[in-house]
Amino acid sequence: MKINLLKKYPIALLSIFILSGCKTSKPEKVNADYLITNGKVFIGNNVDAQDLDVAICQSTICAVSKPGEMQIKAIRTIDANGLIVSPGFIDPHTHTLDELLSVDKNANVNYLTQGVTTVINGNDGGGPTDINALAKKLTNNGIGTNVALYVGHNSVRNQVMGRENRFATTDEIAQMKTIVDLAMQDGALGLSSGLYYVPGSYASTEEVVALTTIVGKYHGVYDTHLRDESTFNIGFLNALSEAINIAKQANTHLHVAHIKALGVDVWGQSTQAINKIEAAQKAGVSISADQYPWLASGTKLHSAIMPKWVMADSKDAFYQRLNDPKLTSKLTAEIAENIRKRGGAKSLLITAFSDHSLVGKTLEQLARELNLPPELAAMELVQRGDIRIASFNMSANDLESFIIKPWVVTSSDGTNGHPRKYASFPKKYQTYVKQQKKLSLKTFIAQSSSKTANYLNITDRGLIKEGLAADIIIWDENGYAPKANFSEWNKHSVGMRTVFVNGQIVLEQGKYNHKLAGEFVKKALENNN
Structure with a gap:
């Protein structure tokens, strides 16, 4: 039928x-x-x-x-x-303004060869106070990567009250809030603080809360170099609690810069730090962090081991205190203790200075040459100028504990003299994806692109998706590797075949083609009021 x-x-x-x-x-x-x-x-x-x-x-x-x-x-x-095709990487913590404002390094090739198409600047509290003016200057100069900016707490404080070692008054905080508000209107991602550094180290928690509350109005980010990553003042875990409380009171997202347990006194505290962060996340506080994949940090010698009180006011006042016989006993004791916390004089490597004869030597070696104890040698050396050091002060176990967390993204914190400026992203890939297999390839890519964009409220890039900016990288998963190390810190990474920035090819067959396609990435203006 x-x-x-x-x-x-x-x-x-x-x-x-x-x-x-x-x-x-x-x-x-x-x-x-x-x-x-x-x-x-x-x-x-x-x-x-x-x-x-x-x-x-x-x-x-x-x-x-x-x-x-x-x-x-x-x-x-x-x-x-x-080959792999992925979104261009976003580095949430760089120090590239000098290069981007220059006439010969503004292409930012050392980041393009890592696959980084967007760099964030103004971290550690050192961001500009006039976002609009700097953004115009950068774009008029021409830049090889995109750039986004934080307004810096240290810069704001310095503009209002200099480097005075005291709490801000109510009127001074009001002035600082006005500066931060205008910066957010001009497209800043948020406020960065460097509470470890002068003059931010002199600020009260309440002052930072007041400024961060302004950022919260615009759904911005509070990015912080913690007041302490070791035992230099309040301690690593207490400093982390302070940051969490600031974000909670200000109702804004907390991003912990270059998260680490720095120095022998806090090795192993990564477990407690992770528990503290994840407990706060469960309680409703929005938190992320970034991390570079190196066991050595990098900073200036005076920032690393000089007591904060001695650096107050002007450079002349700083040097006068260093040379005051009445303060010598106090200074040498505190400096010696700070050197110990960083692993000793043998762990402090000079990486960059105008006098190249010092570069590549440890503080221990230079102290012997000067025939001085390390603490006195340091007091003499810092008066010669800004000496950059690599400080070998982290444990592999702590680094690995942080690197696998889903709320930790990739960064460089790149500074002269340290290979992280040229090789952080491929270093993380080679060590923790290819060799140790702590991370999958897809997770590494997400930690280096979309997650960073999401945490920082960068809405127009970070994914390969219709309608987003064409920041795309094509790379060899077998050939992508770092070449920089502590002996040759400024060697370009390899393995990036083609890099697009805003739809323009800027790296082809691994070679820079002299196009400046970067733009200022301006945060969308959002205000709860």
Whole structure:
């Protein structure tokens, strides 16, 4: 017996006919500048690689589709066969303003060769107070990577009350709040603090809360170099509690800069720090952190081991105190203790200074040459100028405990003399993805792109997604590697084949092609009021 299927199942068959019609309809047409095809595409959201075509129209990603789903006609097609295609990396903590404002290093090639297409500046409390003026200066100069900016607490405080070693008055806090508010209106990501550094170290918690509350109004970020990462003043865990309380009171997101347990006194405290952060997250405080994959930190010699009280006011006042015989006993005792906390004079390596004869030597070696105890040698050396050091002060166990946490993203904190400026992202990849397998490839990519963008409220990049800025990197998963080390800190990394910044190819076959395609990444203006 024949059954009339159309009468028996009219809705079902009609649906099949409609769906069949959809499947046989012509794919959407896209006219693009570039088509990237045949690559292992990681869109950046911590999922596995996919077989996708990616089209770029001017500065924007205009199509992401499976091969054949869309008709994409491109001026140029890039065959990424055997290569990874991912979002450009975002570095949430750099010190690249000097380079970006220069006439010869503004391409930021040492970051492009790591795959970094956006750098954040103004960290550690040292950010500008006039965001709009600096943004215009950067874009007029031409920059090789995108840049976003924090307004810096230390800079704001210095503008209002200098380097005075005291709490701010009510009127001074009001002045500082006005500066921060204008900075947020001009597109700052948020407020950065460096409560370990002068003059931020002189500020009360209440002062920082007052300024961070302004940031919270604009859904901004409170980025902090903790008041203490060791036992220099209130202690690592107490400093972390202070930061959490600031964010909670100000109702804003907390981002802990270059999270670490610095020095022998706090080795092993990563476990307690992680528990503290995750307990606060469960209680409703929004928290993230960044980390560079090195066991040595980097800073200036005076910042590392000089007591904060001796650096108050002016440089002349600082030097006068260093040379005051009445203070010598107190100074040498405190400096010796600070050297001990960092692992001893042998752990402090001079990495950058105008007198190149000092570079590559430890404080222990220089003390012998000067025929002085390390603490007296340090007092003499800091008066010669800003000497940069690498301080070998972290344990591998602590570093690894932090690096696997889902709320920790990749950063460099790049400074002259330290290989982190040239090699942090490939160092993390080679050591913790390829060798130790602490992280998967998809997680490394997400920690270096979309998660960073999400934590910092950067909404127009960080993913390979239609409508977002075309910051895309094509790289060799077997060849992507660091070349810089502590002996040769400024060697470019390898393995990046092609780098797009805002839809322009700036790195091709691993070589910079002299295009300055970077832009100022301005935070969208949001105000709860």
